[in-house]
Amino acid sequence: MSGSVQDHTGWDENSRCILAIAANADRESFARLFAFFAPRVKSYLMRSGADAAEAEELAQEALLAVWRKAASFDPARATASTWIFTIARNLWIDGIRRAKRRSQMVDTSWDIEPVEQPGERLIATDTERSVTAALKMLPPDQVEVIRLSFFEGRPHAEIAERLSLPLGTVKSRIRLACGRLRKLLEDLV
Amino acid sequence: MIIQHHPSEETLLGYAGGALPGPLASVVAMHFEVCLACRAELSLWEKVGGAFLEAMAPAEMTSNALERIFARLGEPVREPAEKKSRERWIGPGIWYTPLVHDKDQGTRLYRLRARAGTKLPTHGHDGRELTYVLTGEIADGDRRYGPGDFLEADATHEHEPRVSGDTECVCVIGSEGPPRIPGIAGLLLRAFF
Ligand SMILES: [Zn+2]
Numbered sequence: 001m002s003g004s005v006q007d008h009t010g011w012d013e014n015s016r017c018i019l020a021i022a023a024n025a026d027r028e029s030f031a032r033l034f035a036f037f038a039p040r041v042k043s044y045l046m047r048s049g050a051d052a053a054e055a056e057e058l059a060q061e062a063l064l065a066v067w068r069k070a071a072s073f074d075p076a077r078a079t080a081s082t083w084i085f086t087i088a089r090n091l092w093i094d095g096i097r098r099a100k101r102r103s104q105m106v107d108t109s110w111d112i113e114p115v116e117q118p119g120e121r122l123i124a125t126d127t128e129r130s131v132t133a134a135l136k137m138l139p140p141d142q143v144e145v146i147r148l149s150f151f152e153g154r155p156h157a158e159i160a161e162r163l164s165l166p167l168g169t170v171k172s173r174i175r176l177a178c179g180r181l182r183k184l185l186e187d188l189v
Numbered sequence: 190m191i192i193q194h195h196p197s198e199e200t201l202l203g204y205a206g207g208a209l210p211g212p213l214a215s216v217v218a219m220h221f222e223v224c225l226a227c228r229a230e231l232s233l234w235e236k237v238g239g240a241f242l243e244a245m246a247p248a249e250m251t252s253n254a255l256e257r258i259f260a261r262l263g264e265p266v267r268e269p270a271e272k273k274s275r276e277r278w279i280g281p282g283i284w285y286t287p288l289v290h291d292k293d294q295g296t297r298l299y300r301l302r303a304r305a306g307t308k309l310p311t312h313g314h315d316g317r318e319l320t321y322v323l324t325g326e327i328a329d330g331d332r333r334y335g336p337g338d339f340l341e342a343d344a345t346h347e348h349e350p351r352v353s354g355d356t357e358c359v360c361v362i363g364s365e366g367p368p369r370i371p372g373i374a375g376l377l378l379r380a381f382f
Contacts, residue, residue: 093207
């Protein structure tokens with residue numbers, strides 16, 4: 001058990017940054033994580049309905065939590081991205097001072113960026129690559145309904161109304177998309 | 190504990206992505222505590238979340254954001270103060286404990302304790318209502334819900350939960366919109382909240 005903590009070589013760059021924070025309170029590693037994740041956490045929160053100021057504040061809180069909770073990060077159980085995503089999500093769920101109701105859906109078509117962003121991007125893990133690849137294998141209309149369920153969390157009936165689709169179509173699209181994604185992920189992960 | 194009723198896929202996805210309002214998410218989280226199957230499903234979707242996060246187009250942070258965090262590293266962690274709430278009698282055989290009321294979202298989290306045979310107050314059909322059974326048994330139509338079970342009010346069906354079995358039932362409910370109780374109990378409840 002204790003030996004594995006020392007051996008960071010097997011883990012991806014992001015995970016090693018978190019482990020370095022846990023082991024040595026390493027600020028340089030934190031700065032690297034911050035540069036990559038803070039802007040994306042902010043972006044995720046804005047997509048979820050936060051305004052820019054609230055998203056900024058919560059993104060800072062999330063990264064602060066990454067620093068504080070680094071010791072509880074277990075790279076064998078979750079990738080850095082998944083771990084940070086859950087931290088940000090939980091902060092968002094618990095966000096008490098949510099100023100305005102998320103009454104309108106954020107109109108953002110879902111773009112999955114090309115993976116390579118030299119200089120800025122840390123190394124993505126195989127798992128995340130797989131998930132990203134799996135998402136790319138889904139037809140866009142299925143990714144769209146997943147996105148709406150996932151980020152907007154609206155009942156299927158409401159999604160149907162927004163997309164002007166019959167409820168049955170939305171339900172079957174979500175079922176199809178979930179099934180395919182699960183299958184792809186189970187094979188990959 | 191034999192769990193028979195789980196959150197729907199849309200509820201699980203809403204939780205995984207962070208879209209479910211806090212009080213509703215709390216109820217789902219209680220089910221995750223006891224349900225391995227749903228936890229496995231959740232962890233799958235959290236991986237999707239991680240991938241979504243990586244693929245996000247970055248939003249610009251304020252220029253001194255990192256410095257501001259570095260300045261806060263030594264700050265003591267503030268735990269939110271535990272709010273004490275009292276159980277209230279709201280009608281024959283029913284006791285109500287408010288846990289969270291988010292006025293902006295119009296969402297609530299509360300605990301109900303009800304005697305065997307009691308009809309549970311429901312919120313009507315203007316929002317979602319998620320229930321987690323702690324003890325006892327609830328019957329809704331021909332379905333029975335025991336400890337660990339998750340009950341999701343479906344707007345398309347008549348929803349008339351009552352305490353079945355012969356012990357009292359304790360459950361935690363997250364709802365959009367205030368609970369609706371007919372008659373005197375409803376008046377009492379509205380007077381309290
Ligand atoms: Zn379950």
